[in-house]
Amino acid sequence: MTDARTSRRQGARGRAAAATALAWTVALIGAGPIAAQQAPAPAAPAAYAIRNATIVPVTGPRIAGGTIVLRGGRIEALGAQVAVPADAQVVDGTGLFVYPGLVDAGTTLGLEEIGSVPGGNDTQELGDFNPHDDALTAVNPSSEIIPTVRISGVTTALTAARGGMISGQAAFIDLAGWTPQEMAVVPRAGMVVTFPRVTARRGGRRGGTDQPDQVDQQTRALRNYFADAKAYADIKARLAAGQAGTQQINLAMEAMVPVVRGESPVIVDAETADQIRGTLALADSFHLKVILRGAPQAWRMADTLAARHIPVIVGPITAAPRDEDPYDAIYANPGVLAHAGVQIAFQTATASDARNIAYNAALATAYGLDPEEALRALTINPARIFGVADRYGSLEAGKVADVIVTNGDPLDARTDIRYVFIRGQLVPRTDRNTRLYDQFRARPHQ
């Protein structure tokens, strides 16, 4: 491991924590499945023990001066009295904090590299309905963006295509692994739907070019599609129950079956209150399990969403509100929702900006969101929303060892993320950015 990023920051800042960096040896460089881009390294230690750190489990009280042991990809133990195993590589956590890895619950990670270069981007398919497209298929494990995100403390993300009305299945992935399948936590985490919306014409003023007819038309088409899927699923069920007949296989409809049976959630992008209302109506008609996403106007119906137990993935918070909303509407929306009892998570809706997910949450805490709730929204809440809270989202014995070690509050832009573990493996602290930084920082003075 080249711990250059840590040590240079410490050096630059004159921090006394250099000893922490020295506690690491080159032999520790993340081996195994961590970084597809990295050359194979010597075998990783059997276990890691981070000791004398402030441990923030998220689902339980903070542990001062605690020890956490990572082994076999899982959290083996944590607590104030936990012994350091003899075979564990020790990390001195003095002055440091241990958190679960952060989650960006809406990205295009692995699907998008350089915005303007189409060859590297698989974020959009032609056509309005592509339910049988799986985002996981196109996740590039060698994306240069992914390492920049994970060394910022983000260990897990939802990634999905967008576009059309049904964009396909999103994938919930860990940000490390040699293959997409290895990265997958939930290969099909939810069907991504964009509820039809009034959009501004290119170059026009936002909200100035209403096209209600088109919206109605699209909404009807969306409802019809779900109706078709429901009928398809019903026939499939009858045939399975022994009724006579045949059914021609339709792959798109097959992909919709778990959705209309309420087994797979729909992740619905909805920017306006109208879109949310339309989504709720759609959900009522077809008994859908809805996760709202984006939803900057969800505050207008916070109590309804809470009563219906509909989670909301808010964000990006780094967005301007619509002109009819108050200046702080985007910032304050998460706090209003959480206060009403809505389960919230955060998204950046990008690849390259996913490293800023904690700072999105930070803006919300400045406008009413409780900081502890913000932390849950970055960890355990998304794990619950995607049904993996038994394995992800908090520091508990037996859970997957997605763990970050920081020198402060991860929501604070001044905080350094010192160590990142994904599935118990230490993530190398290098990426495209640090390589260039190291290269040009060493350029002789001209």
Place this chain on the structure above:
Amino acid sequence: MTQNDRSQTPRRQGRAMLAFALIAVGAAAPALAQRPRPAAPAARPAAPVPAAQAPAPAQPAAAAPEASGPLPLAIPVPPAGRLVAITNATIMTATHGTIPRGTILVRDGKIADVGPNVVVPPDAQVIDAQGRWVTPGIIDEHSHTAIEAVNEGTNSITAETRVQDVLREDAGAIYRQLAGGVTTIQVYHGSANTIGGQSQLIKLRFGLPDDSLLFAGAPLGQKFALGENVRQTNFQPQPGQARRYPLSRMGVEEVLRDAFTRAQAYQREWQAYDSARRALRRGQAEPVPPRRDLQLDALVEILQGRRLVHCHAYRSDEMLMMLRVAHDFGFHVASFEHGLEGYKIADELAAAGTGVSTFADFWAYKLEAWDAIPENAALMAQRGVVVSINSDDEERARRLYQEAAKTIHYGGASEEEALRMITLNPARQLGVADRVGSIDVGKDADLAIFSGHPFAPGSRVEMTLIDGRVFFDRNTAPTLENTIEQMRRQLPRRGGRPVTAGGAQ
């Protein structure tokens, strides 16, 4: 940002909620500046400055009384305080450290005193900033807010176009940026062509007529652009629309050299004319003046050092090209805009005395932003480059304090250095560091008051002052909280159920 992104930026309209607080824009046509003659440095017409109003009675804003009814959804035009004292504040000066508990005294819109032991005159309007942090008003070195159009990209040189001519009350965007502590913004022409239009520095004097926005006495500025946008890389021409020259970075250099060669010739024509007039004897015929060329006028002002060059650029090679061109024609480049690869040539930039106004960590949106690193700002600063962090975006503009904080995390800038990147350093790049950018005696009282440390995650802007006048105050602002409160009070109950949390289901 890409030129396409820019052209798609939603031009926000004033929202109805605020509109009534605005003074009718159409009634106040800005006094058009006469174009100065190229040869003689003509006096630049002074921008209109809002007339000072009578001082208001003291109203300690930080301790507003509990509202008994719905808060008014209005932004009162703030009174001009002749004598204002901000007391008990933690003051980050940007030039001489942080004063843990100090007072800023403002007289006639200027900072009259600052320090831990400032005596507050009895007639001063006092803003008790107990527990709050005060910074210089944030300066956004690169904005496209408050203009009706951004790009005139039909020709490679449109140096004659002026942002000043298309300024408008962009109420929503201006107000939201004030609410992010921003007080001064440099409004640029877009980056569609090599030599774009003339920029305009403005102060966000929200609620006053649009000609009140102008930053009086600011140096002239000119937008230049290099790279992908100029060579029209990332968009397809519309049907029937021809590509225009240049399509390569070599062509961009040629456009520049040709333009300044013509400007030099034009300058000589005027010099010859002026000499002939000076030598004119009684009875002799007046010499015929050269034909005025509004495009070349602007370039001559650059050659004369009277107009600052702000050049959009990404790659290190194109920045070096621009520096060579500037050297060959004897002018100076004030700043590179974006300059995401500035870290590769930090020493060359420092030697040229050229600043860089960059993003904190925005990257990967196009090929020329692929070698961007978040340590760019800190590394350049460490090698002696004057660095600012800009927004280029109405949304990013309102959280520049968070963007600046990233330079601490990436690359190890100090807190004061980070603060300078959104205050003093942009002021230096824009040639107004003697007026704004720090909390020093004699400077304009442009201030942002934060609820806590400006770089702490839970902090927000509580109040923003320009020239000592309050232009944003969260106590009277239409927040989401009191909007929901209003809706609760106003909406009828439906079906016997109380309407809650907005209730508009």
